[in-house]
Amino acid sequence: MKRLMICAPRFCIICVLGAFLYGCATATTPNSPYRGPGYPSNFSHLALRNPLLAMELGKIPELTDGISVKEKKALATIAKIYQEEPIGFDSAFTRLYKIGLPEVRKYCSPLQAIFWLAEDGELDKEFIHYSLRELLDKSWKFGDTEYSRWKSFDVVTDRLNAPELIDYYERKRFHYVDWRSLPLPWVPPRYVFKHNKGECVSITRFTVYCLRKAGYKAREIHVPDPVGRYPFHAICLFEMNGGEYVMDNGRPGPLGIHPYETDQKR
Known part of the structure; x- marks a missing residue:
């Protein structure tokens, strides 16, 4: 009983602090699209026909600091598929663009997923028919090879x-784990992310x-x-x-x- 009495105030302090910390997420703002050199020559056709698509591609974090040789090759693959299937590509992009809030998000994450497939040599024009789940199943991989993307x-x-x-x-x-297996009755979002586990409060706060x-x-x-x-x-x-x-x-x-x-x- 004494143990409960001693721990209760500490537990309350932890809960109040945790409620404060998990609520401190600040809304993001869109990335500025990369406008420098490095785009492949066939990218100009895509940019002329669908400037919004070109701009959103320029916002993905892989490109905002410049375009490497590997990234240029991936963009060339995307531009080539666009030349072959412009109507289908435009339709797919319209669906994907609406996922999230364009005025807040840093970039269009499903578009980054397409870029990853191109970068990994796994993109073909069939992607224009994918649902969001199918696209993520193929591009969001969590193995050792892809660790840098998720660390x-x-x-x-x-x-x-x-x-x-x-x-x-x-x-x-x-x-999901029982709270008794955690270091605290609940854990903050960073702990849930690092260890991939939590109980209902912790996962909800993430x-x-x-x-x-x-x-x-x-x-x-x-x-x-x-x-x-x-x-x-x-x-x-x-x-x-x-x-x-x-x-x-x-x-x-x-x-x-x-x-x-x-x-x-x-």
Whole structure:
């Protein structure tokens, strides 16, 4: 009993500090597109026909500091496919451009995924028919070879700039664990990112952090625990396209995104 009395104030301080820290994500602003030398000669056709696509390609972080030989080759591959399938490419880009908030996000992450496929020698014109999930399945790889793309918390949370992208990443990477296996009853977003694990509060706070950084209104809410073991279950409530949604990935079987009204009826 004494132990509980001693630990309670400390626990409260930790919870208050944690609530402050996880809510400190600042919304990003778009990258400036790279306008220097290095673009392949066939890129001019793409830029003339679809200047928005050209500008958005110039915003991806691989290009903002200049274009290497490998990056030039990847852009040439993209431009070649555009010349062969301009209508299909434009249609695919229109769909992908709408994922996230263009006025806030640093860059269009699905477009970076296309660039990665080109850079890795795996892009062909069939990509214009991919759903977002299919595109990410082929391009977002988490093995040792791709480690450099996923090692930085700040870089990755810049990339997770839409609810669909956050949901995909969390389902692929994170594992639900009981809070007693963690160093604290909850852990901050950086811990969840580094160790790929957390309980409902910790994973939800990672979700809230990413959504706020991407320009969305998001907050943690508590609902009844689905198995009745704990006082509550934490999920993320956010606004998207004029509606309210929840993301619920802090559980053994992630539920992903669904309308808030549906969650209320569970």
